[in-house]
Amino acid sequence: MDLIVYASKKGATRKVAQMIKDNKENIQLVDINEKLPNLNEYENIYIGTPIYIGMINKKIKKLINENLEILLTKKVNIFLVGMNEKELENTIINNFPKSLREKSIIVHVGGAYYFNKLNFFQKLIVKKVANITKTSEAYKLDVINSL
Numbered sequence: 001m002d003l004i005v006y007a008s009k010k011g012a013t014r015k016v017a018q019m020i021k022d023n024k025e026n027i028q029l030v031d032i033n034e035k036l037p038n039l040n041e042y043e044n045i046y047i048g049t050p051i052y053i054g055m056i057n058k059k060i061k062k063l064i065n066e067n068l069e070i071l072l073t074k075k076v077n078i079f080l081v082g083m084n085e086k087e088l089e090n091t092i093i094n095n096f097p098k099s100l101r102e103k104s105i106i107v108h109v110g111g112a113y114y115f116n117k118l119n120f121f122q123k124l125i126v127k128k129v130a131n132i133t134k135t136s137e138a139y140k141l142d143v144i145n146s147l
């Protein structure tokens, strides 16, 4: 049995997690806000998180830190959801322990801006940083399907 555990604020990471699930059999999908199962019981573990201002989700970070020993014994695939690939290398170095970086597969799967779900300040940031003013999706389906 495999596991996908993900966090999502606006729905993009949830959508990618569901796409990964749809591609596989014997795989369980868990939102980080639900009760988490015992990681020991899974072979492959997929971890999905969005990137906001260069940071991964806090609860995902906590999950990784608290279960690092177990995760280092598993096949771990981390999928990062974000719209700015330029900063990706720094984001990976800043957010994941070296031991896990070296042992896991970390991919960038693109992301989306769901404008109707952003608050006023988030819209301002997105407009300023990305010059985007309406909903846009940019998922990397080839990467998602390769997981």
Ligand SMILES: Cc1cc2nc3c(=O)[nH]c(=O)nc-3n(C[C@H](O)[C@H](O)[C@H](O)COP(=O)(O)O)c2cc1C
Pocket: 007, 008, 009, 010, 011, 012, 013, 014, 050, 051, 052, 053, 054, 055, 081, 082, 083, 084, 085, 087, 110, 111, 112, 113, 114, 118, 122, 125, 126
């Ligand atoms: C306020 C704000 C800040 C963001 N900062 C980053 C960032 O630093 N790097 C990045 O790659 N994407 C950034 N994004 C894009 C999000 O990662 C993208 O919208 C993602 O799909 C969100 O995932 P979610 O819908 O699962 O929450 C930002 C988006 C917002 C609204």
